[in-house]
Amino acid sequence: MKNYYDILGIAKTATEEDIKSAFRKLAHKYHPDKKGGDEKKFKEASEAYAVLSNKQKRSQYDTYGSAHAGGQGGARGGFGGFDFSDFAQGSANFGGQEFDLGDIFGEFFGGARDGSAGRARGRDISVDIELPFREAIFGTERRMLIAKMSSCWDCEGTGAKKGTKRATCGSCNGKGNIREARNTFFGNFTTTRTCPRCQGRGQVPEHECNTCKGQGVAKREEEVHVVIPAGVLDGEMIRMPGRGEATSGGIAGDLYVKLHIKADKTFAREGHNLLTVLHLKLTDALLGGEFKIETLDGGVSVSVPQGVAHGELLRVRERGVPYGRGSRGDLLVRVDIQFPKKLSRKANELVAELRKEGL
Numbered sequence: 482m483k484n485y486y487d488i489l490g491i492a493k494t495a496t497e498e499d500i501k502s503a504f505r506k507l508a509h510k511y512h513p514d515k516k517g518g519d520e521k522k523f524k525e526a527s528e529a530y531a532v533l534s535n536k537q538k539r540s541q542y543d544t545y546g547s548a549h550a551g552g553q554g555g556a557r558g559g560f561g562g563f564d565f566s567d568f569a570q571g572s573a574n575f576g577g578q579e580f581d582l583g584d585i586f587g588e589f590f591g592g593a594r595d596g597s598a599g600r601a602r603g604r605d606i607s608v609d610i611e612l613p614f615r616e617a618i619f620g621t622e623r624r625m626l627i628a629k630m631s632s633c634w635d636c637e638g639t640g641a642k643k644g645t646k647r648a649t650c651g652s653c654n655g656k657g658n659i660r661e662a663r664n665t666f667f668g669n670f671t672t673t674r675t676c677p678r679c680q681g682r683g684q685v686p687e688h689e690c691n692t693c694k695g696q697g698v699a700k701r702e703e704e705v706h707v708v709i710p711a712g713v714l715d716g717e718m719i720r721m722p723g724r725g726e727a728t729s730g731g732i733a734g735d736l737y738v739k740l741h742i743k744a745d746k747t748f749a750r751e752g753h754n755l756l757t758v759l760h761l762k763l764t765d766a767l768l769g770g771e772f773k774i775e776t777l778d779g780g781v782s783v784s785v786p787q788g789v790a791h792g793e794l795l796r797v798r799e800r801g802v803p804y805g806r807g808s809r810g811d812l813l814v815r816v817d818i819q820f821p822k823k824l825s826r827k828a829n830e831l832v833a834e835l836r837k838e839g840l
């Protein structure tokens with residue numbers, strides 16, 4: 482009786498992730514297409530994985546020592562019907578039940594499951610933008626020049642010299658991809674890959690474009706217009722699909738714009754609210770009154786109640802960060818009462834008077 486847990490080198494309590502990662506390691510180690518691979522061990526590991534990665538089979542195996550349900554006294558040995566040729570399709574059929582090996586076998590068969598998935602994609606690009614605090618609050622825009630592979634401006638990406646025709650690609654007969662037979666211990670199967678000559682277009686230029694040498698893409702500085710919405714956060718990333726590098730015959734990658742927001746001397750941010758400080762003289766705090774403060778929308782006057790406490794927060798509504806549709810957070814004003822370090826003789830006398838008042 483084979484012990485599947487031992488084969489994968491995991492404990493009986495292993496999680497689904499443990500099982501997958503154990504199998505992945507062994508599969509890489511023993512894969513027969515690899516140097517030093519071991520077909521027997523690979524099959525053994527695959528069988529163990531097939532059972533333990535399936536909840537139902539695993540519980541049957543744990544209970545009966547076999548993945549066959551209802552086997553009285555333990556079914557013998559029972560995985561003879563394992564059809565390895567199905568592995569090439571990224572799934573295997575066992576006892577009428579399919580299980581998916583897609584993400585693991587995708588590594589070995591490189592897109593063999595789906596020919597269209599193999600379409601080339603240009604590189605993603607990431608750029609950094611430093612923003613002043615205020616621009617991050619209200620939103621802004623930037624125009625940047627980025628040197629990158631772009632769709633050829635001369636031939637509009639066709640690769641053919643202007644006014645010339647294109648002919649069917651001889652390598653793939655216009656299909657855009659090439660099928661190749663592979664012979665492995667799984668059996669024979671075919672893989673499909675993008676035609677390297679026409680890069681999947683199915684056509685090749687009769688006369689190549691001079692600018693891109695028929696590639697349809699060429700490097701140049703391109704102006705990118707980035708719109709930065711109001712209220713973005715430090716470290717936030719804006720993704721611009723298709724604005725990364727173009728690639729011959731494929732789709733363009735994405736552009737990622739990472740935002741770095743500079744701190745402000747007057748304001749700090751807390752969610753949708755802004756924080757600022759109002760420095761008050763002791764007498765102003767005692768008497769209260771109207772005081773002018775800066776907001777991001779210009780100066781406003783706040784009324785400070787008599788006897789305001791040090792550290793108290795005053796709220797100026799809707800002078801914070803814009804969000805949603807037309808909503809705005811508040812500006813919170815923290816009161817900082819500046820107590821005098823030293824009193825003049827006269828001030829001392831006056832405070833002594835205050836004391837007599839019971840203050």
Ligand SMILES: [Zn+2]
Binds near residue numbers: 633636698
């Ligand atoms: Zn061109």
Ligand SMILES: [Zn+2]
Binds near residue numbers: 654676679
């Ligand atoms: Zn071709």
